[in-house]
Amino acid sequence: MTILVAYTSIEGQTRKIAEHIAAQVEKAGERAALFNVASMAEYALERPDAAILCAPIHAGRYPAPFVDFVEREKDWLASVPNAFVSVSLFIRSDDAAEREEALHFPDALMAQSGWMPGAVHHAAGALRFTEYDFFKRWMMKRMAEREGAPTDVGHDHEFTDWAALDAFTVDFVSNAKS
Numbered sequence: 001m002t003i004l005v006a007y008t009s010i011e012g013q014t015r016k017i018a019e020h021i022a023a024q025v026e027k028a029g030e031r032a033a034l035f036n037v038a039s040m041a042e043y044a045l046e047r048p049d050a051a052i053l054c055a056p057i058h059a060g061r062y063p064a065p066f067v068d069f070v071e072r073e074k075d076w077l078a079s080v081p082n083a084f085v086s087v088s089l090f091i092r093s094d095d096a097a098e099r100e101e102a103l104h105f106p107d108a109l110m111a112q113s114g115w116m117p118g119a120v121h122h123a124a125g126a127l128r129f130t131e132y133d134f135f136k137r138w139m140m141k142r143m144a145e146r147e148g149a150p151t152d153v154g155h156d157h158e159f160t161d162w163a164a165l166d167a168f169t170v171d172f173v174s175n176a177k178s
């Protein structure tokens, strides 16, 4: 079985998450086709048997090229086992209202595209303070303060729960096979 792991990433954390999922798929004995949705030209060459899509939230929404991809591909997505990994910071917030908001981020994507993922996993992303420009660093530090996340801008901070992601992937692969 070939499983498409399609992603978009602005700061790199969702790419890392998608790479991790692809490695886990291969570990489970299946083939992973890892693609950045911004360069999907080749993916039409093979017909994947299942798909896991991954996208980060930036300023309350998923990147436009990802939304375009989902809108374009929703019919074949619906025809195979499929899942969505939503990457955000709110999902690890100390504030319950922010966590609740994160749980609903996929709703707008589903309403806009008509895609109803077979399963949704919420993964916490990262704060890459050392890579942000001055304005982004200031903005993200304020977000971190609100959330009870580390505000030490001299370091990057990764919040992804890799074990939970592995459990989700293993479960998806085993359901897709049955």
Ligand SMILES: Cc1cc2nc3c(=O)[nH]c(=O)nc-3n(C[C@H](O)[C@H](O)[C@H](O)COP(=O)(O)O)c2cc1C
Binding pocket: 008, 009, 010, 011, 012, 013, 014, 015, 056, 057, 058, 059, 060, 061, 087, 088, 089, 090, 091, 102, 124, 125, 126, 127, 128, 136, 140
């Ligand atoms: C400019 C910017 C805006 C962000 N806005 C949100 C947001 O509105 N809600 C949220 O939960 N996370 C937000 N995040 C956190 C990202 O989802 C998190 O950093 C994630 O790891 C980014 O994934 P990427 O590295 O694949 O782009 C934002 C991050 C950046 C840099």
